[in-house]
Amino acid sequence: MYAILDIETTGGKYNEEGITEIAIHKFDGHQVVDQFISLVNPEKEIQPFVVNLTGITNKMLVTAPKFYEVAKRIVEITEGTVLIAHNAQFDYRILRTEFRRLGFNFERKTICTVELAQKLLPEAESYSLGKLVRSLGIPVSDRHRANGDALATLKLFKLLLSKDLDKTIVKSVLKAETLGELSPRQLDIVDDLPSEVGLFYMHNKDGEIILLNKSNNIKKRVNQYFTNSGNRARRIQKETRKVTFEKTGNELIALLKENEELGRNKPKYNPFHKRKLFTFGVYASLNDQGYLQLKAEKLTHTIHQRITTFNSLIAAENFLHAVRDEFQLCNKINGLSQAKTNCSKYDEGTCLGACITKEDTETYNHRVKELIQKYSLTEKNIAIIDKGRILGEKSVILIKDGVLKGLGFCDLNYQINNLPILESIITPMEGNENTNHIIESYLRKRKVQKIIDIKE
Structure with a gap:
């Protein structure tokens, strides 16, 4: 027996959402034998984007039953069934969270039609519900309303059952283990975690770290580890006895701490910690005409100056295209054009003629040096300032002579501007090519609050 489920929520912070509408169709594999459809008063405001998406407004829910008033009906209609939903992990998590607020441990087996569709x-x-059912010619109405989506999921599930010649769906229902289900102990662990950026550490019964990761949402990521299937996931779930965490305030601090601590702890379930996190670089050298040329190349030990690093040749070349526009550089000089005379950008007026030696080398090279100053950490003495872990706190990353020296948190500006004080409050870290790659890659894509020059 199956219970085809769809839930609409208020939106908002992870694990703080409330249910606004629920639809359940009890399906015996052939026909619907029972159903329950209801709006639900979440006792909190609906996010505006959700109102626009679903059409459900706060006013519509004023007289709707609260969750505790429909909880018994939900338990009864799903008793002895397997929950079927499109992205089942989401609907099941929301439902379990609501029941947990009532002090009830709601447990059901689950099957996700996204995962089934990917296989079949x-x-x-x-594999989004709307696009998938349209591609299959399945009629759908009331998209983003619980009953409309539940009916679409029901029709999709019927089709998947018919395509499942190996009967993997039925076999999975008959398995003793449950999919996507947290034990009470794991639920307690997840409940104590923050929905914030930082690192989390999974410990075994001896307290050893068996896995560590950075995440922009610690609670959500740990929940995923506890609900994933597969042999590795199940081993992690079985061995984990405790999860600790450390907030970092921003992703760059988390990335640097993760890199450092993976090398120190070498957790058994983390992939092998690569010696180098990058394989390509952009290098600067003088060409025969005296222009500073930039080339994207595989990692080398050339005497040419390496400006910054990348994970792929495409990423390095995309960087060259971007800085060409930013600094009015020449494609031909940088190896992006094979033109015999001038590059095409000169015809468009965005190249100033270095390709045909029309622009003097000093002016052109000055712009290249500005690029290097902006995008490379080489020889820099700077402090990177960004958000801290709490309001009013700042995170600080100290770079001296182009190498990471450490990171820390402070409350007062004078702690940042006074180098001896700053060096005393930061946690020393080993700076190397990997840390430079992490920092430079992050700064190319993201903004920080400010970067200040540090003077001895």
């Missing part, structure tokens, strides 16, 4: 419909262009 491998050629599909998209």
Whole structure:
């Protein structure tokens, strides 16, 4: 017996959402034998974007039953069934969270139609519910309303059952283990975690770290580890006895701490910690005409100056295209054009003629040096300032002579501006090519609050 489920929520912070509408169709594999559809008063405001998406407004829910008033009906209609939902992990998590607030441990087996479709419909262009059912010619109405989406999921599930010649769906229902289900102990662990950026550490019964990761949402990521299937995931779930965490305030601090601590702890379930995090670089050298040329190349030990590093040649070349526009550089000089005379950008007026030696080398090279100053840490003495872990706190990353020296947190500006004080409050870290790669890659894509020059 199956219970086809769809839930609409208020939106908002992870694990703080409230249910606004629920639809359940009890399905015996052939026909619907019971159903329950209801708006639900979440006792909190609906996020505006959710109102626009679903059409459900706060006013519509004023007289709707609260969750505790429909909880018994939900338990009864799903008793002895397997919950079926499109992205089942989401609906099941929301439902369990609501029941947990009532002091009830709601447990059901689950099957996700996204995962089923990926196995049984491998050629599909998209596995979002709307696009998938349209591609299959399944009629759907009231999209983003609980009953409309539940009916679409029911029709999709019927089709998947018919395509499942190996009967993997039925076999999975008969397995003793449950999919996507947290034990009470794991629920307690997840409940104590913050929905914030930082690092988390999974410990075994001896207190050893068996896995550590950075995440922009610690609670959500740990929950995923506890609900994933697969042999590795199940081993992690079985061995984890405690999860500790450390807030970092921003992702760059988390990335640097993760890199450092993986090398120190070498947790058994983390992938092998690579010696180098990058394989390509952008290098600067003088060409025969005296222009500073930039080339994207595989990692080398050349005497040419390496400006910054990348994970792929495409990423390095995309960087060259971007800085060409930013600093009015020449494609031909940088190896992005094979033109015999001038590059095409000169015809467009965005190249100033270095390709045909029309622009003097000093002016052109000055712009290249500005680029290097902006995008490379080489020989820099700076402090990177960004958000801290709490309001009013700042995070600080100290770079001296182009190398990471450490990071820390402070409350007062004079702690940042006074180098001896700053060096005393930071946690020393080993700076190397990997840490430079992490910092430079982050600064290319993200903004920090400010970067200040540090003077001895």
